[in-house]
Amino acid sequence: MSERLFIHPLAWLIWLLAAVAVLTVTRNPIYLGLTLLWVGLTYAIVKRFWRESAGAPIFSPLAFALFVILVSTIFNGLTVHVGRLTLFTLPPSIPLLGGKVTGEALLYGALNGAALAGLFVAFAVVSRVVGVRALIRLAPRAYYAAAVVASIAVTYVPATRRHFEQVREAQAIRGHAMTSTRSWLPLALPLLIGGLERALQLAEAMMARGFAGTPEEETPLYPRLLALAGLAAILAGWLLRLVWQQALPGGTLMLAGGVMLAIALRETGRRHPHTVYRPDAWTPTGLLVGLAALLTLLLFFLPVPGLSRESIYYYPYYQSLWPDFNLWLGLATWGLLAPAAALIFDVMRNEE
Amino acid sequence: MIHFTNLSFTYPGAEQPALDNVNLDVPAGDFALLVGPSGAGKSTLLRCLNGLTPHFSGGLITGEVRVAGLDPVAASPAGMSTHVGFVFQDPEAQFVLDRVEDEIAFALENAAMAPQEMRIRVEETLDLLDLAHLRDRPLTDLSGGEKQRVAIAAALALRPPILVLDEPTSQLDPKSAEDVLTALVRLNADLGLTIVLAEHRLERVLPFVDTLLYLPAQGAVLSGDPRDVLAQTALGPPLIRLGKAKGWTPLPLTIKEGLRFVRAEERSLGTAETAVEERSFGATELTVQNVEGGYGRNAVLKGVSLTLRGGEVTALMGRNGAGKTTLLRSIAGLTRPARGHILLNGEEITQKPVAEICRRIGYLPQNPDNLLFAETVGEELDITLRNHGLHPGQGGAPPVEPMALLTRLGLARKADAYPRDLSIGERQRAALAALLVTKPEVLLLDEPTRGLDYAAKDALTALLRGWRDEGLAIMVVTHDVELAAQLADRVIIMSQGEIIADGPPAQVMGASPLFAPQVARLYPDTGWLTVEDVLGAENQK
Numbered sequence: 046m047s048e049r050l051f052i053h054p055l056a057w058l059i060w061l062l063a064a065v066a067v068l069t070v071t072r073n074p075i076y077l078g079l080t081l082l083w084v085g086l087t088y089a090i091v092k093r094f095w096r097e098s099a100g101a102p103i104f105s106p107l108a109f110a111l112f113v114i115l116v117s118t119i120f121n122g123l124t125v126h127v128g129r130l131t132l133f134t135l136p137p138s139i140p141l142l143g144g145k146v147t148g149e150a151l152l153y154g155a156l157n158g159a160a161l162a163g164l165f166v167a168f169a170v171v172s173r174v175v176g177v178r179a180l181i182r183l184a185p186r187a188y189y190a191a192a193v194v195a196s197i198a199v200t201y202v203p204a205t206r207r208h209f210e211q212v213r214e215a216q217a218i219r220g221h222a223m224t225s226t227r228s229w230l231p232l233a234l235p236l237l238i239g240g241l242e243r244a245l246q247l248a249e250a251m252m253a254r255g256f257a258g259t260p261e262e263e264t265p266l267y268p269r270l271l272a273l274a275g276l277a278a279i280l281a282g283w284l285l286r287l288v289w290q291q292a293l294p295g296g297t298l299m300l301a302g303g304v305m306l307a308i309a310l311r312e313t314g315r316r317h318p319h320t321v322y323r324p325d326a327w328t329p330t331g332l333l334v335g336l337a338a339l340l341t342l343l344l345f346f347l348p349v350p351g352l353s354r355e356s357i358y359y360y361p362y363y364q365s366l367w368p369d370f371n372l373w374l375g376l377a378t379w380g381l382l383a384p385a386a387a388l389i390f391d392v393m394r395n396e397e
Numbered sequence: 398m399i400h401f402t403n404l405s406f407t408y409p410g411a412e413q414p415a416l417d418n419v420n421l422d423v424p425a426g427d428f429a430l431l432v433g434p435s436g437a438g439k440s441t442l443l444r445c446l447n448g449l450t451p452h453f454s455g456g457l458i459t460g461e462v463r464v465a466g467l468d469p470v471a472a473s474p475a476g477m478s479t480h481v482g483f484v485f486q487d488p489e490a491q492f493v494l495d496r497v498e499d500e501i502a503f504a505l506e507n508a509a510m511a512p513q514e515m516r517i518r519v520e521e522t523l524d525l526l527d528l529a530h531l532r533d534r535p536l537t538d539l540s541g542g543e544k545q546r547v548a549i550a551a552a553l554a555l556r557p558p559i560l561v562l563d564e565p566t567s568q569l570d571p572k573s574a575e576d577v578l579t580a581l582v583r584l585n586a587d588l589g590l591t592i593v594l595a596e597h598r599l600e601r602v603l604p605f606v607d608t609l610l611y612l613p614a615q616g617a618v619l620s621g622d623p624r625d626v627l628a629q630t631a632l633g634p635p636l637i638r639l640g641k642a643k644g645w646t647p648l649p650l651t652i653k654e655g656l657r658f659v660r661a662e663e664r665s666l667g668t669a670e671t672a673v674e675e676r677s678f679g680a681t682e683l684t685v686q687n688v689e690g691g692y693g694r695n696a697v698l699k700g701v702s703l704t705l706r707g708g709e710v711t712a713l714m715g716r717n718g719a720g721k722t723t724l725l726r727s728i729a730g731l732t733r734p735a736r737g738h739i740l741l742n743g744e745e746i747t748q749k750p751v752a753e754i755c756r757r758i759g760y761l762p763q764n765p766d767n768l769l770f771a772e773t774v775g776e777e778l779d780i781t782l783r784n785h786g787l788h789p790g791q792g793g794a795p796p797v798e799p800m801a802l803l804t805r806l807g808l809a810r811k812a813d814a815y816p817r818d819l820s821i822g823e824r825q826r827a828a829l830a831a832l833l834v835t836k837p838e839v840l841l842l843d844e845p846t847r848g849l850d851y852a853a854k855d856a857l858t859a860l861l862r863g864w865r866d867e868g869l870a871i872m873v874v875t876h877d878v879e880l881a882a883q884l885a886d887r888v889i890i891m892s893q894g895e896i897i898a899d900g901p902p903a904q905v906m907g908a909s910p911l912f913a914p915q916v917a918r919l920y921p922d923t924g925w926l927t928v929e930d931v932l933g934a935e936n937q938k
Contacts, residue, residue, distance in 0.1 A: 220784030
């Protein structure tokens with residue numbers, strides 16, 4: 046195991062946000078393919094140099110990606126009977142599946158599957174490189190207790206996997222075989238009870254070490270009202286922009302809501318005394334990764350004069366199979382390559 | 398430092414108090430050992446020290462507790478966290494984070510300690526427990542002993558003057574347990590830390606103890622000098638039992654002290670021969686031939702060959718990672734050998750389904766709780782019978798009458814009880830019943846005495862001897878040298894996936910510095926392993 050390069054957890058989260066946003070919004074095969082390539086490359090490098098973390102995925106991301114793409118392609122191909130390129134026709138008497146199976150439907154299904162697979166791989170990258178403690182630290186102080194609980198849930202995944210294997214073997218020793226849905230009971234019950242027992246033991250241990258889920262000082266009413274007002278302002282601003290196309294007033298309202306929310310969180314956090322041991326520091330590489338991912342987000346989502354985003358949307362049923370391409374958006378996906386590039390550069394420098 | 402005055406505590410809904418009128422004192426800087434039978438209330442008593450009882454459990458508490466001058470009930474566990482550090486049985490169940498250093502800093506972060514001070518505190522704690530070289534390691538990579546030392550470090554980070562430990566070595570092998578106890582002794586001696594430790598294996602701890610607290614199932618707590626308390630109770634390791642039987646005064650607590658008495662004795666006993674019991678073997682024969690394999694590419698077993706015979710108890714011993722559990726799992730079919738053969742009465746079983754193998758070979762894994770899930774103990778037996786198609790409701794005939802089996806295991810009155818409400822010893826016997834109801838020919842047990850008190854251990858020994866006499870072939874994987882000395886007809890030692898010694902216990906264990914029981918250390922070169930061997934030889938003389 047070698048952790049060669051430190052990238053601030055927040056930079057990784059911005060990278061994840063950018064990857065998720067791009068993968069969610071575009072079905073253009075070129076942008077999607079480029080994004081998948083950068084995310085996949087990052088995963089391959091991270092897998093080489095980071096050990097498996099507590100929250101690592103249960104399945105191999107590659108196997109999962111292939112499975113999802115296959116299922117999505119078949120499902121879409123068999124259920125959406127639209128398109129010009131008919132491959133074959135199923136008898137119309139078959140409910141839901143009956144009708145022509147088209148190349149466009151298979152292609153769009155594959156693109157949806159690829160986007161899902163990309164999301165899974167992106168989360169797999171971050172779960173490997175961002176530890177439990179880093180996640181707790183990123184949470185606002187007001188939500189420290191909730192973050193600790195969430196992090197415990199993450200670390201419970203591998204423990205539960207190990208426990209499940211032990212229970213499965215113990216029941217096999219008694220001649221247990223999976224024959225019906227009721228056969229899950231001998232596995233599920235010891236797993237559930239064991240999990241609850243461990244949770245109670247952990248709760249005791251945390252209390253004994255001074256962890257309190259509720260603050261000593263109760264949060265007054267005004268930060269709570271401020272948080273509520275902030276959320277309402279963000280929602281109203283968003284509706285103004287989306288429904289009534291009032292970009293400037295909507296944006297201003299959203300910004301004001303964000304400020305109110307930040308003040309409310311700060312006020313609430315002051316009542317949750319907590320310090321941080323060896324806080325994570327920003328490094329030039331971390332900054333670069335964060336800024337590169339922000340640039341991707343900026344080019345894909347924020348208004349940039351002269352930049353057309355028509356090519357993001359791709360719907361093969363009613364347009365040419367060959368997708369449009371905008372050079373700037375294609376280059377924007379390269380922002381997601383920053384962590385992989387930084388890691389490769391670091392490895393090469395260390396080897397020299 | 399710790400004062401209990403007429404303390405009683407009753408759990409919610411319970412008819413009987415878990416603690417009844419307890420009075421005790423532990424002076425500051427003492428190493429106090431809390432002993433007593435399972436279910437006597439040791440864990441409850443320890444949890445009164447930091448307010449977990451009744452804050453976490455609920456229930457009714459009366460009387461007075463003063464710990465470091467505070468009332469834990471009024472102060473709450475969070476308030477007591479700077480005065481009492483608490484360490485639990487299972488280290489993994491108490492970790493919040495995933496790295497050594499972060500885990501130690503967790504309590505300090507909660508206490509909002511200034512970062513500079515926190516840094517110093519973590520460094521000091523790492524050094525105290527000799528963990529500095531492990532500071533960046535993920536907790537999952539550590540051995541059991543290292544994990545428990547991290548748990549102690551995490552409990553001590555807030556520098557409490559009292560450290561409370563609830564059977565911290567019950568899940569550990571002897572070497573790891575030794576490491577943990579050595580760390581505790583150092584903390585007590587170097588820092589003057591008051592330590593209250595609940596532990597079943599007295600032989601490990603007695604030499605270091607200032608105060609012994611004996612909490613009986615019924616009656617008043619005995620507390621005071623270990624020798625005085627031990628003289629008034631029936632419990633004790635072989636050294637103490639031998640000392641009492643021979644009238645050694647003061648009672649020796651260490652082998653060194655015991656040797657003084659032995660050397661003063663007339664050494665005519667020294668050459669006495671123990672009668673070698675001629676055993677007749679049963680019809681069962683389990684043969685393991687050149688078995689190799691393990692997990693994936695990692696070959697844990699390297700050409701293991703052995704034969705288990707009916708009517709014989711074999712103790713399988715060795716360091717952690719020697720391949721003992723892998724051998725049991727291979728025999729039970731849970732791990733398929735890469736090479737070699739396993740035969741039961743001449744029939745190859747190597748590749749047979751687990752269910753088919755385990756109908757004829759009972760295998761009790763380390764954690765019997767994983768076997769139990771039914772509403773009642775009786776139902777557990779029915780489920781095993783149904784799994785194998787032997788239940789009367791399926792037209793089958795149980796090879797053993799379930800109620801008769803429960804009676805034999807001392808569980809007849811618990812047949813309708815919920816298995817997880819039983820004591821640890823009873824739960825283990827319930828799991829054994831669920832395995833033995835198919836009347837297997839071979840019984841394999843993995844660390845069966847872990848967490849058991851002396852009474853439960855004696856009960857298990859008696860049961861295993863009875864089944865052996867009826868022709869069952871039994872193999873016990875254990876680190877408990879006293880159990881092996883007491884029970885085994887044959888001892889096998891494994892190292893690095895190979896058998897390095899195989900023979901009668903006196904021959905294999907007697908001369909081994911690592912595996913010799915207390916009696917063998919007192920009387921080397923005699924072949925005696927148990928208190929009964931010594932007293933029997935004396936009677937002969």
